[in-house]
Amino acid sequence: xxxxxxxxxxxxxxxxxxxxxxxxxxxxxxxxxxxKLPTEQALANxxxxxxxxxxxxxxxxxxxxxxxxxxxxxxxxxxxxxxxxFRIGEACFAKRKELAQILQLRTSNEAEAAFLAAAHRNEADxxxxxxxxxxxxxxxxxxxxxxxxxxxxxxxxxxxxIARASxxxxxxxxxxxLDGRIDQSLRSVAIKNMIAVESRKEVLAEHEAVFEAIVEQxxxxxxxxxxxxxxxAATRLISRANLxxx
Amino acid sequence: xxxxxxxxxxxxxxxxxxxxxxxxxxxxxxxxxxxKLPTEQALANxxxxxxxxxxxxxxxxxxxxxxxxxxxxxxxxxxxxxxxxFRIGEACFAKRKELAQILQLRTSNEAEAAFLAAAHRNEADxxxxxxxxxxxxxxxxxxxxxxxxxxxxxxxxxxxxIARASxxxxxxxxxxxLDGRIDQSLRSVAIKNMIAVESRKEVLAEHEAVFEAIVEQxxxxxxxxxxxxxxxAATRLISRANLxxx
DNA sequence: ATATGTCATGTTGTCAGACAACATTACTTA
DNA sequence: TAAGTAATGTTGTCTGACAACATGACATAT
Numbered sequence: 232x233x234x235x236x237x238x239x240x241x242x243x244x245x246x247x248x249x250x251x252x253x254x255x256x257x258x259x260x261x262x263x264x265x266x267k268l269p270t271e272q273a274l275a276n277x278x279x280x281x282x283x284x285x286x287x288x289x290x291x292x293x294x295x296x297x298x299x300x301x302x303x304x305x306x307x308x309x310x311x312x313x314x315x316x317f318r319i320g321e322a323c324f325a326k327r328k329e330l331a332q333i334l335q336l337r338t339s340n341e342a343e344a345a346f347l348a349a350a351h352r353n354e355a356d357x358x359x360x361x362x363x364x365x366x367x368x369x370x371x372x373x374x375x376x377x378x379x380x381x382x383x384x385x386x387x388x389x390x391x392x393i394a395r396a397s398x399x400x401x402x403x404x405x406x407x408x409l410d411g412r413i414d415q416s417l418r419s420v421a422i423k424n425m426i427a428v429e430s431r432k433e434v435l436a437e438h439e440a441v442f443e444a445i446v447e448q449x450x451x452x453x454x455x456x457x458x459x460x461x462x463x464a465a466t467r468l469i470s471r472a473n474l475x476x477x
Numbered sequence: 478x479x480x481x482x483x484x485x486x487x488x489x490x491x492x493x494x495x496x497x498x499x500x501x502x503x504x505x506x507x508x509x510x511x512x513k514l515p516t517e518q519a520l521a522n523x524x525x526x527x528x529x530x531x532x533x534x535x536x537x538x539x540x541x542x543x544x545x546x547x548x549x550x551x552x553x554x555x556x557x558x559x560x561x562x563f564r565i566g567e568a569c570f571a572k573r574k575e576l577a578q579i580l581q582l583r584t585s586n587e588a589e590a591a592f593l594a595a596a597h598r599n600e601a602d603x604x605x606x607x608x609x610x611x612x613x614x615x616x617x618x619x620x621x622x623x624x625x626x627x628x629x630x631x632x633x634x635x636x637x638x639i640a641r642a643s644x645x646x647x648x649x650x651x652x653x654x655l656d657g658r659i660d661q662s663l664r665s666v667a668i669k670n671m672i673a674v675e676s677r678k679e680v681l682a683e684h685e686a687v688f689e690a691i692v693e694q695x696x697x698x699x700x701x702x703x704x705x706x707x708x709x710a711a712t713r714l715i716s717r718a719n720l721x722x723x
Numbered sequence: 724a725t726a727t728g729t730c731a732t733g734t735t736g737t738c739a740g741a742c743a744a745c746a747t748t749a750c751t752t753a
Numbered sequence: 754t755a756a757g758t759a760a761t762g763t764t765g766t767c768t769g770a771c772a773a774c775a776t777g778a779c780a781t782a783t
Binding site: 241287288293296312316336339340401402412414 | 487492493496529532533534536537539540541542547557558559560561562563564565575578579581582585586589593645646647648650651653654656657658660661
């Protein structure tokens with residue numbers, strides 16, 4: 232019996248820690264839009280680090296549109312409406328309410344992607360989807376961790392294929408980001424779920440319903456089927472994960 | 478007559494330029510996931526800048542999950558599935574096809590937010606929405622740039638209020654980011670649109686339909702009404718903007 | 724022969740100091 | 754009163770150094 236270990240996380244670097252603290256102060260309203268940050272030298276003194284470290288932290292915040300800096304003047308907190316990125320904090324995945332909201336966001340967008348895919352898909356798209364459905368079917372009756380992981384990966388690939396078939400690259404990127412974040416935080420839970428869930432046939436039927444609707448170019452049916460699956464998946468995931476009720 | 482000037486953009490800094498070039502190389506596939514980047518010193522020599530500048534650039538990419546670096550080893554391109562942020566490049570807003578896709582993404586999510594808002598809204602939410610509708614009505618018959626801008630801002634605020642009423646903070650953040658990016662790139666076009674569009678009454682009616690559905694807690698009607706408005710708005714915006722047909 | 728310990732090397736992470744580029748303010752001058 | 758000028762402070766960039774760490778080669782012991 233080979234015991235599997237999870238990859239261990241590397242220690243946080245100083246610039247990331249400082250970026251996180253500044254971000255939190257801004258999100259909490261301790262520093263408001265328009266306010267001027269302390270000078271880099273002052274921040275370096277306060278945090279007890281070199282100015283280069285502070286600069287790396289500020290560089291990160293600038294690239295997110297959280298702050299703007301002007302040479303010779305200073306760095307200022309930007310309006311909340313000027314953020315250039317959408318990101319989800321690590322901690323959100325550990326809280327029941329916030330995780331439910333994240334999965335709600337995903338469900339909506341996966342449903343829309345399936346809707347669009349039904350209209351735009353070509354034969355190559357269908358083949359790619361069918362490959363994953365086939366893997367799921369073959370793995371259906373088998374047990375064990377390896378097969379659970381195989382079904383999990385097949386499912387992820389199936390919905391990546393659907394997103395791609397939508398013809399809208401922004402859905403691909405956005406859903407890919409959401410899936411990656413969820414995988415990063417909840418992969419082991421999701422795979423355990425795959426192994427344990429007693430109603431595998433019903434889950435497979437959910438995927439098949441989505442696929443068949445896309446084959447038939449029935450966009451509304453695809454949307455409903457995808458929404459059904461991801462809503463169910465969210466319920467299963469939340470009930471199985473070990474979450475805080477903040 | 479006071480002529481208005483747009484805020485002028487400040488020159489790009491070296492770390493941002495380097496981060497952009499590296500990102501592009503990765504997106505283009507010139508450097509693939511798993512590949513090791515040149516050492517910081519080598520990059521500094523190639524670009525003809527100091528290592529601190531390269532480090533700031535890499536620090537940005539790390540915070541996006543595009544690369545991972547390990548002390549004593551090097552920096553490596555991460556798998557595309559491990560990106561921690563969703564961002565939209567500036568250039569996308571100038572291309573017809575990509576802008577259409579961005580607006581499609583927004584339409585879908587605004588519709589879902591309205592759907593959720595119909596179920597979760599409280600009286601304070603409705604008041605906030607009604608304030609904006611009132612502003613729109615009062616401004617309806619008036620002309621001029623100022624009134625166009627007023628209607629534009631009222632509309633933005635209305636849908637921010639709806640997103641907030643959804644009770645899901647991630648919709649608020651995501652839609653806020655999309656709206657901010659669109660505003661940044663197309664504000665003047667959108668306002669001109671507000672001033673010029675001959676069918677103001679019909680547009681106002683679209684907003685009122687969304688609002689009334691949310692008042693009546695008719696979630697499906699709210700979704701359809703919001704989808705209708707944003708789809709129409711997308712068509713208007715694209716037809717008026719000066720876009721490349723890449 | 725295999726496993727363990729040690730060291731040299733190269734890379735990233737952090738520190739310190741310096742100067743350039745720039746914006747603001749106060750001051751000077753026409 | 755208006756325009757020009759200098760002083761000051763901040764961010765942007767450069768340079769050099771050392772610390773922290775990982776890797777691979779080598780030596781040693783069992």
